Amino acid sequence: MKRVFKTRAFANQTKKFGLPDSSLCAAVAEIESGLIDADLGGGLVKKRVALPGRGKSAGARTLIATNQGSRWFFVFGFAKNERANISTVELEALKRYSGELLKLTGAELNRLTDCAELMEICNDQKDARP
Numbered sequence: 001m002k003r004v005f006k007t008r009a010f011a012n013q014t015k016k017f018g019l020p021d022s023s024l025c026a027a028v029a030e031i032e033s034g035l036i037d038a039d040l041g042g043g044l045v046k047k048r049v050a051l052p053g054r055g056k057s058a059g060a061r062t063l064i065a066t067n068q069g070s071r072w073f074f075v076f077g078f079a080k081n082e083r084a085n086i087s088t089v090e091l092e093a094l095k096r097y098s099g100e101l102l103k104l105t106g107a108e109l110n111r112l113t114d115c116a117e118l119m120e121i122c123n124d125q126k127d128a129r130p
Helices: 008-015 021-032 088-103 106-114
Strands: 003-007 038-041 044-049 060-066 071-079 118-123
Touching: 003 008, 003 021, 003 106, 008 060, 008 071, 008 118, 021 044, 021 060, 021 118, 038 088, 044 088, 060 088, 071 088, 106 118
Parallel strands: 003 071
Antiparallel strands: 003 118, 038 044, 044 060, 060 071
16 A cells, blocks of 8 residues: 655645656656655655646755665655755754654554644545545
């Protein structure tokens, strides 16, 4: 069962440039088929995502915590025209955060979605949570 989430911080970072959840789910599907921009280590990958009306090269950059299987968490996002990359300090903090997210149990994930710290954006389980 694959579950894809975005953090509240990610949602706030990407709200201003209108990154739709459908694009994020498509990005996960691309990674699963081998199309990855960078493996940053520590369970963190970088993926370019197209923005509405723009291509990937002028779109958003996303960082995703993943075990490359059942868990995917969009943890950081920025538009290419806003910044070139993240700092070494940010990268190390995101790797630690990714490790913590990937350790969460199903019950903990459900609790965090209930309190809106995480938003589940795609779920391949037939009886997905609303």
